[in-house]
Amino acid sequence: MATLVGARLGHCFFYDWNNYYKDHIIEIFLPIRENPKGNIFGIIQGWELSGFQGLASHGAAIGIIIAMVFFVRKYKDMTLSWVLDRIVIPVSIGGVFVRLGNFFNSEISGKEVSDNFPLGVKFVQGGHISPREAMNITGQDNPQSAYELITNDPTYAKILETIPYQHPTQLYEAFGYFILFWVLWYVYWKTNKKQQPFYIFGLFLVLLWSIRFVVEFVKESQGGFENALGIFSTGQWLSIPFILAGIYLLLRKKV
Numbered sequence: 001m002a003t004l005v006g007a008r009l010g011h012c013f014f015y016d017w018n019n020y021y022k023d024h025i026i027e028i029f030l031p032i033r034e035n036p037k038g039n040i041f042g043i044i045q046g047w048e049l050s051g052f053q054g055l056a057s058h059g060a061a062i063g064i065i066i067a068m069v070f071f072v073r074k075y076k077d078m079t080l081s082w083v084l085d086r087i088v089i090p091v092s093i094g095g096v097f098v099r100l101g102n103f104f105n106s107e108i109s110g111k112e113v114s115d116n117f118p119l120g121v122k123f124v125q126g127g128h129i130s131p132r133e134a135m136n137i138t139g140q141d142n143p144q145s146a147y148e149l150i151t152n153d154p155t156y157a158k159i160l161e162t163i164p165y166q167h168p169t170q171l172y173e174a175f176g177y178f179i180l181f182w183v184l185w186y187v188y189w190k191t192n193k194k195q196q197p198f199y200i201f202g203l204f205l206v207l208l209w210s211i212r213f214v215v216e217f218v219k220e221s222q223g224g225f226e227n228a229l230g231i232f233s234t235g236q237w238l239s240i241p242f243i244l245a246g247i248y249l250l251l252r253k254k255v
Helices: 002-015 057-074 080-104 131-138 143-152 154-161 169-190 199-218 234-254
Strands: 032-040 044-049
Touching: 002 057, 002 234, 057 080, 057 234, 080 169, 080 199, 131 143, 131 154, 143 154, 169 199, 199 234
Parallel strands: none
Antiparallel strands: 032 044
């Protein structure tokens, strides 16, 4: 629950607050979207069911940390460091599967690359052709069938050619998070660092958000406040405090 709530609020406030949610507060908390032509169950006019669209990993991280603070207040036989130093290991492998899901759903893809780039991927459903456009082009009545035709039917080869190759940034992150999982597992089981409070948690913060920071260089803009601050993307700016906090936790015994 903390992960989902944090991820949802993180997306709304970090990435889409100024552009959308500051004028649509109710849509932060309910899976609906304002639509003059829509209706919900034929009763509520001017709205449509949309589901919750948009989750942010930085918000999820904050949500998990806050939840763990409340957890150890209730279960006083555990310390915050004990919990955080252990929970980050399954969290890191969870991040692998999240990014694999993003890949299969054509979400959070990378910048365009040349046709001969060996890792380039065409994300047919990634936004270059909207679901409505795909249905109009193919005459299909649902997006999935339309995209399948564009991908597999030679009739639409020219349309397919217009879709650029992109960095599969989801796979870059998934691979990085798998390495992170292995590193944390090794440090926990093969060294005595688990006896040092917050060390593994600090290592997690430094490595995970450094991976995110690097991959952001080849990721498409996700919006947010990056235009106001410049230099880095929103994801990179949000990663910096986590990295600095991790460095502090790693070095604080030496200070």
